Amino acid sequence: MKGRMINPGKVEAEAIVSSEPIGFYGGIDAKTGIVIEKGHQLEGQSVTGKILVFPQGKGSTVGSYVIYGLHMNGVGPAAIINKETETIVATGVILADIPCIDGIDIDQIKTGNKLKIDADEGLVEII
Amino acid sequence: MLAGEQGEVVERLFRLLVRLGDIYGAEEMIPVGSVQVAGVSYKSIGDPGLEFLEDFAAKGAKVKTLTYLNPAGMDMENWKEVGFPEDFAKPQIRIMEAFRKMGIVVTATCTPYLAGNLPRYREHIAWSESSAVSFSNSVIGARTNREGGPSALAAAICGVTPNYGLHLDENRKPNIIVKVDKELEFSSDYGALGYHVGKQVKNKIPYFTGIPSSANTDQLKALGAAMAASGAVALYHAEGLTPEAQLMDVSGLETINVGKEEMATTYETLNTGSIPDIAILGCPHASLREIGSLAGKLEGLKLKRPIWICTSRVMKEAADRMGFITIIENAGGRVVADTCMVVSPIEEMGFNITGVNSGKAANYLPGFCQQQVVFHDVDELIRRLSA
Numbered sequence: 069m070k071g072r073m074i075n076p077g078k079v080e081a082e083a084i085v086s087s088e089p090i091g092f093y094g095g096i097d098a099k100t101g102i103v104i105e106k107g108h109q110l111e112g113q114s115v116t117g118k119i120l121v122f123p124q125g126k127g128s129t130v131g132s133y134v135i136y137g138l139h140m141n142g143v144g145p146a147a148i149i150n151k152e153t154e155t156i157v158a159t160g161v162i163l164a165d166i167p168c169i170d171g172i173d174i175d176q177i178k179t180g181n182k183l184k185i186d187a188d189e190g191l192v193e194i195i
Numbered sequence: 196m197l198a199g200e201q202g203e204v205v206e207r208l209f210r211l212l213v214r215l216g217d218i219y220g221a222e223e224m225i226p227v228g229s230v231q232v233a234g235v236s237y238k239s240i241g242d243p244g245l246e247f248l249e250d251f252a253a254k255g256a257k258v259k260t261l262t263y264l265n266p267a268g269m270d271m272e273n274w275k276e277v278g279f280p281e282d283f284a285k286p287q288i289r290i291m292e293a294f295r296k297m298g299i300v301v302t303a304t305c306t307p308y309l310a311g312n313l314p315r316y317r318e319h320i321a322w323s324e325s326s327a328v329s330f331s332n333s334v335i336g337a338r339t340n341r342e343g344g345p346s347a348l349a350a351a352i353c354g355v356t357p358n359y360g361l362h363l364d365e366n367r368k369p370n371i372i373v374k375v376d377k378e379l380e381f382s383s384d385y386g387a388l389g390y391h392v393g394k395q396v397k398n399k400i401p402y403f404t405g406i407p408s409s410a411n412t413d414q415l416k417a418l419g420a421a422m423a424a425s426g427a428v429a430l431y432h433a434e435g436l437t438p439e440a441q442l443m444d445v446s447g448l449e450t451i452n453v454g455k456e457e458m459a460t461t462y463e464t465l466n467t468g469s470i471p472d473i474a475i476l477g478c479p480h481a482s483l484r485e486i487g488s489l490a491g492k493l494e495g496l497k498l499k500r501p502i503w504i505c506t507s508r509v510m511k512e513a514a515d516r517m518g519f520i521t522i523i524e525n526a527g528g529r530v531v532a533d534t535c536m537v538v539s540p541i542e543e544m545g546f547n548i549t550g551v552n553s554g555k556a557a558n559y560l561p562g563f564c565q566q567q568v569v570f571h572d573v574d575e576l577i578r579r580l581s582a
Contacts, residue, residue, distance in 0.1 A: 133243035162211040
């Protein structure tokens with residue numbers, strides 16, 4: 069699949085997929101990388117070291133700082149894939165330097181799929 | 196800058212501006228003459244923001260242009276006296292230190308234009324706080340989009356912003372006429388008008404007719420602040436009052452009317468309480484004229500419950516020299532600098548019902564601070580504080 073580079077980088081990791089948007093502020097604990105939003109389909113799961121796949125961000129703009137915090141605390145996702153990256157996530161991944169691609173048909177990716185991504189070229193491959 | 200020759204931080208922030216420019220269809224970067232950075236209160240940005248700012252400051256990030264801050268979560272000098280909790284004060288002080296290290300003027304105000312950061316007509320700037328964005332675009336005729344905290348910081352450190360949105364002539368044209376058919380007397384009337392119109396027009400650019408030619412900058416600031424809060428109005432034009440109004444062609448635009456009835460309903464909607472525990476003025480931050488006017492009303496009075504007026508450090512200094520602060524304090528009031536009720540933890544300070552004369556404050560206090568609101572002009576608020 070080919071999308072648009074939001075922030076460059078190449079990585080291979082396992083996917084964790086949410087069909088709901090993610091609000092990072094109050095949604096993911098920056099110290100542990102665990103999803104804490106009540107009732108979210110990923111509640112209780114860790115995003116650490118995985119390729120986090122979701123349609124788009126939502127909620128407070130402080131979410132950008134949470135993405136940065138996750139990365140600095142060593143518990144961030146290895147990469148992010150979106151259907152459409154809005155400014156909160158774009159700001160966060162660029163500040164934190166996390167590879168990120170948008171414009172991807174995320175319905176084709178399942179949790180547990182091994183993914184190879186080349187964000188420089190906007191490429192996502194299920195391996 | 197993208198090649199990283201100015202260091203890692205500049206490279207990363209420039210990449211942020213380039214990407215935001217892509218998202219919004221900008222074709223180039225333009226230099227900015229001034230910046231105002233939001234995301235200053237510890238209440239808003241919490242530990243994630245604090246850690247980000249300290250990390251960037253430690254990496255040697257420095258601003259290239261005159262940069263001010265949005266209000267902090269507390270009065271940076273008198274926080275103990277005013278009653279701000281210590282576990283809030285400590286991280287707030289660290290946030291300010293991180294900004295200072297980056298060369299940002301740690302004057303924390305939503306009225307930078309009253310405190311030494313005054314852009315000129317048509318100057319490109321990158322400001323954040325919604326009322327300051329409205330005032331600079333509308334009343335001054337400078338040009339800014341409404342920036343988020345990180346994008347404003349990026350503009351300050353790179354000295355440029357992507358050229359899109361309200362930086363371009365074609366996006367500054369009005370798309371709805373608002374005909375005001377009601378006398379406007381108090382600042383609260385301008386706040387109520389703004390609240391009502393913001394709800395109606397959302398993110399459009401209104402062109403006002405019928406606002407009296409006596410309207411001063413304090414009243415226009417109240418109008419713009421309320422519209423930016425209840426809607427997302429970042430620019431308005433007012434016939435005979437704002438600099439770009441006369442350049443605009445308004446023929447064929449949809450018109451909405453605001454009269455006595457709409458204003459009365461707005462006052463009713465905004466009032467959810469009757470006797471306030473405290474009244475807080477200065478949203479947006481009070482001018483010297485507004486502080487002086489309050490002092491005039493309070494001279495010789497003893498209020499049963501407190502009144503605060505929020506302002507910038509610069510205005511507070513001037514008010515002190517005029518003796519206004521002594522008068523206000525003798526009546527049981529307080530002049531609070533660097534912060535405002537919306538971003539400070541007033542709900543943790545024992546207040547449940549807050550009196551305001553600001554449409555913007557009336558819009559935010561129920562949600563952000565769990566307050567019931569008493570919305571009136573200053574004279575009526577003072578009467579109720581003494582009741």
